[in-house]
Amino acid sequence: MTAAEGVARPGSLVRSAWRMLAALPFLLPSMVLFGAFVFYPLGKAVYLGFFISNPFRTRQIYVGFDQYREVLTSSEFVSSLLVTGTFTLYTVFPAIAIGTFLAVLANQRLPGIIVFRTVFSSTIAASVAISAVLWLVLLHPSIGVLNEAVEAAGLSRVNWLQDGGWAVGEHATVFDMVAAWFIDPNWALISVSLATLWMNIGLFTVIVLAGLQTIPEELYEAARVDGAGRWQQFRHVTLPMLSPTLFFASVIGMIFAFQSFGQIQILTEGGPVDASTVMLYSIYETGFEPPFRVGAAAVQSLALFAIMLALTLAQFRMLAGRVFYR
Amino acid sequence: MARVYFEEISKRFGGTHALRDLTLEVDDEEFFVLLGPSGCGKTTALRIAAGLEEPTAGAIYIGDRDVSFVPAKDRDLAMVFQNYALYPHMSVRDNVAFGLRMRGYARDEIERLVQEVTATLGIADLLDRKPGQLSGGQRQRVALGRAMVRRPQAFLMDEPLSNLDSKMRVQMRAELVRLQRDLAATFIYVTHDQVEAMTMGQRIAVLEGGKLQQVGLPQDVYDRPANRFVAEFIGSPAMNVLEGDLVVEGGHTAVRTPAGLVRVSDAASADVREQNITSLAVGIRPEHLTPEATESAAATSAAAASPAAIIEGQADLVESLGSEQHVTVVAGGWSVVANLPSSPRIERGATLRLAVAAEHVHLFDIESGERVGP
Structure with missing residues (x-):
């Protein structure tokens, strides 16, 4: 007889406690990892938010919720929210749409199609730093290819990385800023978004291509016999069968957008002024550049966390019902 | 309804001949069975009729119309697939209605036809279910309903009973025969099962190696097999x-x-x-x-x-x-x-x-x- 059997006999309470104890060693590694890298920093961020301090936190003053209130109502914060939202809008949905388009093209059975699949997905392999430098050249106002193309199309040159549009200058209220959003393009943010879009297309192409390949060929054949043309097959077979993939892509695409940093650092450093300062970049500037306002950065981090959590939950709420899982 | 005529159809996949000079006339309102072992070309012949596959040579007629270059969607045929190929994300109602919607039928007309067909097949109470919630036999009926509702020129069936258990298969065999009689429809039915061929077909065609071996009434084929292959293939226990x-x-x-x-x-x-x-x-x-x-x-x-x-x-x-x-x-x-x-x-x-x-x-x-x- 083993010890387990001996202990388990008296009652179910003892048994479940024993099972819990047995589960503990298996849970321990992930508990340690999550604790050290997620829960401890999360708790620490909440704590830091209550203090203002000198750069190396040798002295700190307790200010309580005042810092939260001050940071979250500042115009910089509102601006970074609007910039982040715009950046997400510019990058996620176009990337999924273009990725889907390329994946549908690359999903055909043609000789040499593997070459196209490789080309379409190749941007995955490019590092953020290299891609950003590449775009820095493409977007260069005087020698960049993009401006050459714009000029060739008969339009006037764009000051890509230096024109902040609606995000620069005084706006009396948030509403004025939103109004400006529609008429005065923020070329700096558009530039950063273009580079990000290009980088993300490869990943989304691969994800959607994988999703497409799980759709049985017979469904298309049935649809053809039923009288569906190309577009109707796409609309009534491909899209619904692809919905879990697209949902997944939209969730991770959004998270990617919120986590973008490298390309902004290299292309615009968040500028001009704060025109391309997304929340993450703002956190970096606040906490890791003089005067090292660690507490304020912590508050912004918590806000970013809360927004991402809320958006992810909302996506599940809104889309889960429309997504078809087999 | 219409006759279906295969005129010297050949099909090659790379170096292999799936079909060689197949000439067959399926009469209007006939239950015609294509019988043969796997790889004999029977499914290829059916898919060529459906427009899912292009013949390498030859022509295919539905009625008197040469449809060799008509895309599948415009051939006005219905097909029942071996594993049904129901749209898994659609309800039974939408599955059955799909072909009508693609052809631009009015909403109430679609609803009326769907009700009528599903009532005939005894699946009217399943309209709001998804295919994943149905048994094999029920899926089979939905696939049939999807084909029937459009009143196509001909029905093409690719081993539709092979995924059913043996009892269900015997039952559906009789139902299909009755259905074909009631609809007065042209059926082209592909199977490797000689019992299905003998019991259901008004005429059967035996294929092997992409070549037509014999066409005729089931009893004639059984009594006077044209060659040794047909003789050994049909009959259980074998000749x-x-x-x-x-x-x-x-x-x-x-x-x-x-x-x-x-x-x-x-x-x-x-x-x-x-x-x-x-x-x-x-x-x-x-x-x-x-x-x-x-x-x-x-x-x-x-x-x-x-x-x-x-x-x-x-x-x-x-x-x-x-x-x-x-x-x-x-x-x-x-x-x-x-x-x-x-x-x-x-x-x-x-x-x-x-x-x-x-x-x-x-x-x-x-x-x-x-x-x-x-």
Whole structure:
């Protein structure tokens, strides 16, 4: 007889406690990892938010919720929210749409199609730093290819990385800023978004291509016999069968957008002024550049966390019902 | 409804010939079965008719219209796939309605037709379910409903019963026959199951290696197989085939097989002589092997003329099916299967003398495999 059997006999309470104890060693590694890298920093961020301090936190003053209130109502914060939202809008949905388009093209059975699949997905392999430098050249106002193309199309040159549009200058209220959003393009943010879009297309192409390949060929054949043309097959077979993939892509695409940093650092450093300062970049500037306002950065981090959590939950709420899982 | 005509259809996939010069006419309102082993080209023929595959050569007609270059969506045919190919994200209602929606029917017209068809098939209470929530038999009916609702020119069915359990299959077999009769529709039905072919088809076509072997009424194909392949493919248990050289004994032409001499009828021997054939394959269906009549019985029925062959051997395997027994007899080192009445029960090792009448002997040229004689 083993010890387990001996202990388990008296009652179910003892048994479940024993099972819990047995589960503990298996849970321990992930508990340690999550604790050290997620829960401890999360708790620490909440704590830091209550203090203002000198750069190396040798002295700190307790200010309580005042810092939260001050940071979250500042115009910089509102601006970074609007910039982040715009950046997400510019990058996620176009990337999924273009990725889907390329994946549908690359999903055909043609000789040499593997070459196209490789080309379409190749941007995955490019590092953020290299891609950003590449775009820095493409977007260069005087020698960049993009401006050459714009000029060739008969339009006037764009000051890509230096024109902040609606995000620069005084706006009396948030509403004025939103109004400006529609008429005065923020070329700096558009530039950063273009580079990000290009980088993300490869990943989304691969994800959607994988999703497409799980759709049985017979469904298309049935649809053809039923009288569906190309577009109707796409609309009534491909899209619904692809919905879990697209949902997944939209969730991770959004998270990617919120986590973008490298390309902004290299292309615009968040500028001009704060025109391309997304929340993450703002956190970096606040906490890791003089005067090292660690507490304020912590508050912004918590806000970013809360927004991402809320958006992810909302996506599940809104889309889960429309997504078809087999 | 319309006839479907395959005119010298050939199909090649790379180096392999899936179909060679297939010419077939399926009549209007006919239940036509394409039968053959897997890889014989029957499904390819069906897919070419549907427009899912393009023929390498030849033409296909629906009614009098050449549809060889008409895309699948405009051929006005319906297809039932082997694993149904229902749209998993759509309800039963939407699955059935899909073809109508694609053709721009009005909403209330669609609803009326869907109700009508699903009521006929007994699935009207499943309209809001998804295919994943249905049993195999129910999915089968939805697939049928999706085909029926459009009143197509013809129905194409690719082994539609092969995913059902055996009981359901027998039931659906009868239902499909009734359905075809009630709809007065043209059915082209692909199967590898000879029982389905025999029981359902008004006519059957046997394919092998991409070539048409024989077309005809099921009973004719069974009674007079055009070649050795058809003879061995159709019938269960399969036809016994014994090979041997032609000899002349006592004024009669006969084939000397390992299991004994088999006399060749006069009509057949004329053909044999004409074609200069020296060796033959003799085919005998298991049910045509009967225990040899006793001396007295033979004397009384003079009509039971002397049999074409007597095969004597030991019963090696006895499979009793209740209504009958299949006895494998080893004669001259060759196994021959006889389908005997369940009584008297044959014991293993018993010596049997089995007779076959001359009209039940099938002869095939060994070289070409073609039927010889009447």
